[in-house]
Amino acid sequence: MAADSDGDCDICLPFGRLNALVKSFKGRKSISISQEKDGKGHITLKSGQSRFKLPTLPAADMPEMKEATEDTHFSVRSDDLRSWISKSVQFATTDELRPYLHGISLQSEDKTLTISGCNGHSLAKIVRPAPLGAEAIPDTIIHRPTCLAILKILPNEVDVDISLGKATISLTFDDLIYTARLVDGVFPDINRIIPADNGNIYEVQCEAFKQAVGRVSHILSGADKLISSRVALSFKKTRLSISAENSGAEGEDIVACKRKSGDDVSIVFNLNYLLIIAEAAGTDTLIFHLPTADEAGSLNNSAAAKVMATNNDDDLFVVMPMRA
Secondary structure, eight states, X not given: OOOOOSSOOOEEOOHHHHHHHHHHTTTOSOOEEEEOOSSSOOEEEEETTEEEEEOOEEGGGSOOOOOOOSSEEEEEEHHHHHHHHHHHGGGSOSOTTSGGGSEEEEEEETTEEEEEEEOSXXXXXXXXXXXXXXXXXOOEEEEHHHHHHHHHHOOSSXXXXXXXXXXXXXXXXXXXEEEEEBOOSOOOOGGGGSOSOOOXXXXXXHHHHHHXXXXXXXXXXXXXXXXXXXXXXXXXSSEEEEEEEETTEEEEEEXXXXXXXXXXXXXXXXXHHHHHHHHHHOSSEEEEEEOOTTGGGSOSGGGOEEEEETXXXXXXXXXXXXXX
């Protein structure tokens, strides 16, 4: 980063305060940082008529994070990387007690790269052609907070160089090198929980479905956690009913659907998972592969519903039902 300096200085600054202050200086041409000679290790931050004094720590106290230097290197366009992460990270659990699910998985096989996220109740599996150099990467789990940080700092339409090590991942673009630790664990074999024989297949317009679920969700506002996410879907030949109940209030919305095969199915899902899938799919039409009516009320793997995007067979989502 270009800067005018009258000397060398190595210090650690409080990120939260510094970040908030710099954002508040938006529109100003310059920011100056000077080290105080008060023996207390403070710096003075100035911009325009604003002046702030911040505490510091010695640079030697900063934990060392070495860049990944192993042999796995590949490049990807920033827009593609953003798409991979945004489609999958929403399915990673926020429960840090399950670290192997607290992130997204990268796995390569047969010249394809699979990006997955799973929280035990829903999952995303995104398959793309492997970039040159990524045809045989080691199985990798990137922390959820790391993924969210990457989404914040990624610029548009640039090449991102990625290096994978045994414990770290490094991303290089523009003048920035971003390094983070990887999750130490083994991602589960999600192929075992993806239903293969669901014969009840329905086609639904994605945007109409998302808006209908959003409208019905207002009925659940203020409900306790046991019912605050329950949405019932009733699939018939050309009609999908989306409904919810809460403390005497009821709501229903109807959208058109097209039965491609199978029978009528009524099933209950978590509202949030349905909205996440509709947002992540990024398609005009969703294809629901549903369990049988008998399986829909159970909680085993055969009850799971598979959702696919019509314009991209390589994007696959799975969601477990709730008890009817």
